[in-house]
Amino acid sequence: MLVVNDRITIPLSQFTFSxxxxxxxxxxxxxxxxxxxxxxWPVAETESLSSALRDRFCTRYRRRINKQGELVLRSQRFRDRGRNVADCLQKLRQMILDVSKPPQPRKKTKPSRSSKERRLKSKRLKSNKKQLRRPPTDRE
Incomplete structure (x- = not known):
């Protein structure tokens, strides 16, 4: 049994080790x-995670999930098999803990006066540069 926290536990029977x-x-x-x-670990089929948590997990770690919907983790850090199994389970536990915290809502901020001025100045400079590239007109 992989105990992630007091609410999330995953039975070892859901995992396949090779x-x-x-x-x-x-x-x-x-x-x-x-x-x-x-x-x-078949993430899409697991009942251990809530649907919202499962969706967040799948979007955050989509590159580690194969076409069959399985999360694939590898470990060869240690020289013995038992410690590598524990390392894989610890990696998975940490991944689930990272996803279990809901994302912080973004605070809306207004651009500062100086940043607006910088943006407008750069726009003017680019505009002038492009005007200089134009062919001369007869009106001048």
Whole structure:
């Protein structure tokens, strides 16, 4: 059971783990043992998250969700499988915690007087530059 907070818990039966040989240093050990962990979690089908939370999660982490609607996380930070599984679950827990806080509403602000003046000045300069590029007229 992955306990995210007091309201959100996800049973481990929803996760699918696959294991492979991890890259990097480690010599003979790393070449023999499957310590890299890949976690697959069907986000769209889970009942553990509310629909609003699930939608926020899917929009924020859409690049990590494959075409089957599964979130894919990998970990090969540690040299043993158990710690990599725990690392994957910790990453997922942190992702859900980040999304569980509703986004702060934006405070409307007015542009300052100096920023308006800067904008108008740059508009005038660009306008003058483009007027100079025009071919001369006969009226002058």
């Amino acid at each position: 294991f492979a040989r991890s890259s990097g240093p480690g010599g003979q050990h790393v070449n023999k043992v499957n310590t890299k962990v890949t976690l697959h």
